[in-house]
Amino acid sequence: MSHTKSTAKPSAIEKPLLALGVLLMIVSLCIICWQDAASLPAVVLLMAGTIVTTSVLYVYTGARAREDERIRKAIAFASLNSWLILLWMVTGLIFSIGIYGQTGMSTLRLATLVLLIMLAVFAGWYVYYMIKGDVE
Amino acid sequence: MSEGNLKWTVISFWLGGLLLIATSAVIYVWNVLNDVTAAAVLLGYVLTISSFFTYIGVDKSGKDERARKIGTMSAAWSWYITLSFAALVLAFDIWSGRQFETPRLLATIVFIMAVSMMVANVWYSRRGDVE
Numbered sequence: 001m002s003h004t005k006s007t008a009k010p011s012a013i014e015k016p017l018l019a020l021g022v023l024l025m026i027v028s029l030c031i032i033c034w035q036d037a038a039s040l041p042a043v044v045l046l047m048a049g050t051i052v053t054t055s056v057l058y059v060y061t062g063a064r065a066r067e068d069e070r071i072r073k074a075i076a077f078a079s080l081n082s083w084l085i086l087l088w089m090v091t092g093l094i095f096s097i098g099i100y101g102q103t104g105m106s107t108l109r110l111a112t113l114v115l116l117i118m119l120a121v122f123a124g125w126y127v128y129y130m131i132k133g134d135v136e
Numbered sequence: 137m138s139e140g141n142l143k144w145t146v147i148s149f150w151l152g153g154l155l156l157i158a159t160s161a162v163i164y165v166w167n168v169l170n171d172v173t174a175a176a177v178l179l180g181y182v183l184t185i186s187s188f189f190t191y192i193g194v195d196k197s198g199k200d201e202r203a204r205k206i207g208t209m210s211a212a213w214s215w216y217i218t219l220s221f222a223a224l225v226l227a228f229d230i231w232s233g234r235q236f237e238t239p240r241l242l243a244t245i246v247f248i249m250a251v252s253m254m255v256a257n258v259w260y261s262r263r264g265d266v267e
Contacts, residue, residue, distance in 0.1 A: 025223070038230040050223040057216055079212035084185070086218070087249055091181040094163075094242050098174020107235050111226050114245065118219060 015071070018056040022123050024049030026116065033112040071130075078125035085121050090114065145187040152183025156250040163243035177246065184250075210256035217252040218245065 028045035032038050060075045093110075105113070159176040163169050188207060222245060229235050236244065 043227060043230055046223065047227055050220070050227075054216070054220050054223075057219075076208050076212040079215040080208050083211040083215040083218070083249070083253075084188075086215070087181060087185070087246075090242055090245050090249075091177055094169065094177045094239075094246070095174045097239065097242070098169050098171055098177075105238075107238050107241055108226075108230075110238055111222070111229070111236075111241055115219070115222050115226065118215070118222070122215070 014056055014059065017052055018060075021049050021052030021054075021056060022119055025053060026119055026123070029112045029116040029119070033109055033116060036106055036109050038108065074126055074129035077129060078122050081125045082118055082122040086114070086118050089117060145190050148183050149187040150254075152180045152185070152187065153250050153254045155180035156184060156246055157254075160243040160247040160250070164240050164247065167237060167240060169239035169243075180250075206257060206260040209260055210253050213256040214249055214253040218249050221248050 024045050026049075028042045028049060031042040032046070035042075057075065060072055155176060159173055159180060163173050163177075188211075225236070225241075225244070
């Protein structure tokens with residue numbers, strides 16, 4: 001049996017859905033971080049944003065091959081840059097806590113801040129690559 | 137890049153990754169974050185990143201296109217898995233009312249990042265084609 005990959009073109013809804021998902025996550029994380037408490041509406045928004053973002057990214061990270069190579073590359077490189085910055089940030093936090101003691105932040109605020117920076121860096125690089133044109 | 141340099145890059149990458157995994161596991165299990173574990177995490181980070189830049193092409197001496205693709209796609213998958221995991225942990229923590237302590241939370245994130253990165257690396261390396 002031959003094994004063929006789906007090479008369907010990205011549907012028109014996928015790009016706005018990705019933007020909406022990231023936006024929902026960023027807004028809900030900002031609310032949780034600002035209040036230093038998790039209200040029900042903020043958590044529901046966060047879950048909705050997570051489901052939308054991860055579903056769209058699952059398609060683009062290669063689970064289903066797409067014809068739009070540029071978007072796939074932009075997402076891959078934006079994720080790569082965000083991954084590098086996240087690792088640097090978490091290592092820096094571990095090092096500073098190990099040497100200087102606890103931070104003044106609560107764990108909830110720290111967790112939301114980590115997710116927030118992850119998404120903001122990803123969104124920033126994604127927009128940069130889409131405006132730039134070529135992705136290398 | 138010469139064979140010898142490439143070999144050291146691969147060794148440094150794996151050593152750094154394993155050090156990150158081992159140290160984050162120690163921090164999580166014993167909830168101990170002192171200057172020794174902090175220095176070990178930093179060493180793991182330096183070893184991983186110094187070789188990783190060659191993989192992804194920031195260091196121009198690495199001209200292996202396949203290695204660059206493997207590095208990029210592995211990091212993309214690792215980022216995706218870390219994002220999903222962190223969001224789920226945050227949501228479950230909020231609903232269950234039980235929160236991670238700060239060192240354990242950070243150790244879990246490093247652990248997930250390092251493990252998913254290395255698993256994706258091995259998977260792409262064995263798979264042959266990288267798209």
